[in-house]
Amino acid sequence: MARNDNELERLGLTGGLTRREVVRRGLGGFVILYSGALAKTAAAGVPKFRNKELKNTLKIIQWSHFVPAYDTWFDNVYTKKWGAKNDTDVSVDHIALALLPARAKAEVAARSGHDIFGHLSPQAGLEDNVINHKEIIQEVQRHLGPVGKVGNKSCYNPKTKKWHGFPENFVPDPVHYRRDLFHQVGVKSPNTWHDVLNAAPKLKAIGHPVGIGMSNELDSNMALIALMQCYGGFIQDAHAHVTINSKGTREALAFMRSLFKKGMTSEVFAWTAASNNQGYLTGRLSLALNAISIVRSAELQDPTLAKNTALLPIPKGPNRRLGLEHVMGVYTIWNFTSKPQQKLAKKFIADLEINYAAAFHHSEFYNFPAFPKAVYGYQKQLGEDHHPPKGKYRILDTIARKYTANIGFPGYSNAAIDEIFNTFLIPQMFAQVAQDKMTPAEAAKSAEHDMKAIFAKWRKLGKI
């Protein structure tokens, strides 16, 4: 026996834990942990329901807001209050905005997930997997009047008569520009795209290029579709027929190529959704199209930069002045969610929208309600913001009412538009022209070919 022990020791197989010791320590650990849990229960009282304090649970997933104060309020104040009132434990998961579409598809594939899914763009492609949100729309309309045109065209499918999402909010998309730099190069403001092109070479020469993305990301998508609209280029017409290969699109492509060569740098081809924020906040960019997250961050990090930053509606093009919502907050409820959870989710969404004033305030005017009458006297609030220059946020009201369209304007945000948006066909078309890989005519024709195939697919599936 002793010889065997010596042999084991020589091989390094002794001196560790014996099986008996592992079991003994494991049991000890379990007892300690269980005692801790008992103490917690003793302090909190016996749960009313099996394994939980409240009767219901509600799981929500949405993006990590660009205004962190909104998430703090939503997670720690609003959902807690609503939960206490409705005997519900509300949990909120946040993910990066770029991961939302893939996460939604994963939940659909698994046929399980969160009770409420918060998207950042209309999700008509998921129509077969969500409930008809008509009931929530009607409930909110009973309190607030009709839904706004952006919300309506983003979440309603006139072909199937289904509300494939609930339009919670939309975000106006102003131009941020450096007043000091524009003044320095002798251009008053970027009121038209011609002004931007005029100022761009001078701004680049003094080390401050213009920043409009041409990459596979959200902000590039929004800015470039908006630019196209100003030149009269649209993906589709009001009856869902592809119209991308138009004079307006070709002119917008030629303009952007010229603007890139004269006043931008190649970084715009590799941008992420946060890059224009970063470029502007480091003081490098002179102009960017983005929601007010840029100027809000500047107010916190660099008050001088914030003071020198002005907001304007999208510059006017030869055709018109018409931008897009920067993001469209859309809540959906899966049709595979259980009926009681669906009921709870519907109530949560309706209550949030009916009482949207607090959400508007805590998003620091980032989220505009999709129901125009949801926040009484919001114009006054915009004017009263104390950050200099005073009154700069008033323009958001004009942008929201007059210069904001849905993706897919003048038609609805249908499933084909959803796919074109999520596969970044528009930024790719612009990047190919800007890098001289294609002429404007070739790029528009190529995009038309791809888009027609996408529209044909969804038409065949009965969604358009």
Place this chain on the structure above:
Amino acid sequence: MEAAAPSRSRRRWGDLFEERRFLAPALIGPAVLFVGLLVAVPLGLAVYLSFTNATSGSLSGTWVGLDNYIHAWDSSNFRTALENTIIFTLASQALVVVGAAILAHALLRPFRGRWLLRFLIVLPWAAPVALSTIGFLWIFDSQFSVANWTLVHDVMPGGGHLYLYKPANWVLGVIDDLPWVHTGKIDPFNPPQWLGQATLAKLSIIAVQAWRILPFATVIFLAGLASIPPEVEDAARMDGATGLRKFWHVTLPLQLPIAIVALLFGIVFTATDMTVVYILTNGGPFNSTQVLTTWAYQTGIVSSSLGQGAAVSLYLLPALVVVTVLMLRFARKVEIG
């Protein structure tokens, strides 16, 4: 008498497991079940889906025959993805083979700090691919690239000045004089966009793929070199074979089978990888860096055309089957040798 019955029954079961024909299936069964459930079933499902018009959210659709395969081939993006998959795989593996051969020879001889160096070389293999690729995303960032910062900033401490882009531009100028190459020069205000320009983005992906596989190949090469019996080396030396001659006639032929196993593994790992391209470029700029895996994801998941996505992903299957068969044959050869 009654107690003897269960004891006999237990013994009968025990005897059964002593027999090879029962024991072998019983031992291999769980592994077969595991592979069947996690590989064969999804593969069968993918093959089925590729012949249907299934959309995301459902695992069935109408039978469309070869339509999805024909549709995929007609797409210029698919052909770019196929071409990129081949280029990225071959180019990165060429770098890996050369790099691993050099590293393995350098690390074979004992020297101070060899353990630490081996550890550092193997480290990238131990790090999760997604994490290390995010590290490269920062190195190649559009605005805060570490590589660009080093190129365009004064890297000389104290009073001197050294801007690396200046000697780099001199080299690029020489290359630019060649008749068939156009490289351009580095502009410190508008530095190279490693992930925003098609050629640079492709080179960046190849570099990251090579960096990722290099440690694995180095370890395999090292094992191959270590397995060459010292008598063979001694005999070669006595016969007067040294340096390159010894490498060509003795080391290389003995090392080749195991080196090919490393190469074939590298091909499979690179050709089937999605993470590097997805994180670095997401297929951009303008789909110029799409590979079959990212294009299959974009088609099947993002665009909701599950059937078409399955067809795209299966295009690579025949080539990978050939590589796998070769891999197994070489592995067997090594075992026998």
